[in-house]
Amino acid sequence: MQDNEIEENLSKHDPLILGNLKLNSRMIVGTGKYATLDLMKKCHEASRTQMVTVALRRVPLNNIDNAEGGKIQSILHYIDTEKITLLPNTAGAFSAEEAVRLAKMAMAMGMKFLKIEVMGDTKTLLPDPVETLRTVELLRNKYTKDDLFLMVYTSDDPIIALKLLKAGADCVMPAGSPIGSGRGIQNKSNIKMIIDLIKGEVPVIIDAGIGSPADAALAMEMGADAILLNTAIAKAQNPVTMAGAIRYATIAGRLSYMSGRIPKKLYASASSPILDF
Numbered sequence: 001m002q003d004n005e006i007e008e009n010l011s012k013h014d015p016l017i018l019g020n021l022k023l024n025s026r027m028i029v030g031t032g033k034y035a036t037l038d039l040m041k042k043c044h045e046a047s048r049t050q051m052v053t054v055a056l057r058r059v060p061l062n063n064i065d066n067a068e069g070g071k072i073q074s075i076l077h078y079i080d081t082e083k084i085t086l087l088p089n090t091a092g093a094f095s096a097e098e099a100v101r102l103a104k105m106a107m108a109m110g111m112k113f114l115k116i117e118v119m120g121d122t123k124t125l126l127p128d129p130v131e132t133l134r135t136v137e138l139l140r141n142k143y144t145k146d147d148l149f150l151m152v153y154t155s156d157d158p159i160i161a162l163k164l165l166k167a168g169a170d171c172v173m174p175a176g177s178p179i180g181s182g183r184g185i186q187n188k189s190n191i192k193m194i195i196d197l198i199k200g201e202v203p204v205i206i207d208a209g210i211g212s213p214a215d216a217a218l219a220m221e222m223g224a225d226a227i228l229l230n231t232a233i234a235k236a237q238n239p240v241t242m243a244g245a246i247r248y249a250t251i252a253g254r255l256s257y258m259s260g261r262i263p264k265k266l267y268a269s270a271s272s273p274i275l276d277f
Helices: 003-013 038-045 096-108 129-142 159-165 188-198 213-221 239-259
Strands: 016-018 021-022 028-030 051-055 085-089 113-116 149-154 171-174 205-207 228-231
Touching: 028 038, 028 239, 038 239, 096 129, 113 129, 129 149, 129 159, 149 159, 159 171, 159 188, 171 188, 171 205, 171 228, 213 228, 213 239, 228 239
Parallel strands: 028 051, 028 228, 051 085, 085 113, 113 149, 149 171, 205 228
Antiparallel strands: 016 021
């Protein structure tokens, strides 16, 4: 079977379901840190992503006037919104109140999908679990799941993940390791617990820390529904090639998970029975 046939078969029989959205790709890509917006566009094409995340606080989503009275093109001119769904995020928020204000901004622009990010500090960029939970509670008390699909960036704590699920998160996104660290999945046991506890209730997407195709394949082999990454592509020596490599790794990891790996054993197990000799 050719690789394009494999992808077509997966998209037909194994799509990623996010609310009323069906995605063929299980790779969500960011929009930051690229040398140029044109390079970002080429990486999106190479990854074949169907969802990209953009920071509401830092990125002008519409044309803006410059000092000379002309127009500055926004990032949207480099994203094919006919093929790619925008996932605005609340990056830069350090409290539930800030995140809710940014969420209202997204809704005012007619966006239904929202990634909740509430950071604890500027050095670790780890999520603040208390403020993140408060954000979900505040938004869910005001907006239904039909109004706003909440995809929540969180720590690798299984208990917090369960609390977010109970509070009304539509998708739980535990960090594999700190944002931009490229360290991969550092706490495999906790991530596996989150997947086991929540999978089937809402999607689990590994967000942050993916540094290579091997990390992407591992996340998918563990049973994650998708991955979200940015720095691994944007800061690679050849970002376009890396985008393609991680795309294939994501597919391979998903196929491996679906196929079911053999159990690990302490001792050997002969491929050919001894009696055959």
